[in-house]
Amino acid sequence: MEKTLYKSMNAENMEELVQAFYPKVLKDPILAPFFIEKLGEDIESPSWKTHLILIREFWKRTALGYDDYTGNPLQPHFNIKGISREAFGIWxxxxxxxxxxTYEPFAGDYLKDISNQIADNFMRKLEI
Ligand code: HEM
Known part of the structure; x- marks a missing residue:
């Protein structure tokens, strides 16, 4: 059966988005090694659980205005050896x-725009 797509973003469906995205990342031959190096390959592990919570809180702040995420999203990427424009394109x-x-056509456009802008910003700061 076709999955029902959401009409608008909220905290619950953003969690679903995050839970669907990282298994894809871990299956990608280019992206997976960067994540495995820092977090290991078991998405159920404590390090991955912590990462997924951070990411969920990051998106809730960025797209919905919640204030639970207080980290520095760019900083850890300076320590990822070999991170490249190609990898960002695949991401x-x-x-x-x-x-x-996850979302109906157009309902996710804001997330697409903002992730694209953040990726551009990261690449500029990382000088790649
Ligand atoms: C090739 C692209 C990317 C790779 C390989 C990558 C990889 C990683 C890895 C391995 C971590 C965990 C680092 C650690 O705990 O030491 C991380 C953290 C994070 N990433 Fe990325 N990332 C990429 C792109 C992005 C983009 C485009 C965004 C946002 C739009 C993003 C947002 C974040 C955030 C919010 C964190 C958590 C930061 C914190 O510790 O508070 N990443 N990333």
Whole structure:
């Protein structure tokens, strides 16, 4: 059966988006090694659980205005050896794909725009 797509973003469906995105990341031959190096390959592990909570809180702040995330989203990326424009391109494609599998057409456009802008900003600051 077709999955029902959401008409608008809220905290619950953003959690679903995050839970759907990272298994894709871990299956991608280019992206997976960066994540495995920092967090291991078991998405059920404590390090991954912590990461997924941070990411969920990050998106809730960024897209919905919640204030639970108080970290520095860019900083850890300075310590990821070999991170590249190619990897960011793949990250964005997978994120857009997951948005399309979660939200009705257009309902996820804001997330696409903002993730694209953040990725551009990260690449500029990382000088890649
Ligand atoms: C090639 C692209 C990317 C790779 C390989 C990557 C990889 C990672 C890894 C491995 C971590 C965990 C680092 C650690 O705990 O030491 C992390 C953290 C994080 N990433 Fe990325 N990332 C990418 C792109 C992005 C983009 C485009 C965004 C946002 C739109 C993003 C948002 C975050 C956030 C919010 C954290 C948590 C930061 C914190 O500790 O508070 N990442 N990323």
């Amino acid at each position: 964005l494609n997978l994120f857009n794909e997951t948005i399309d599998e």
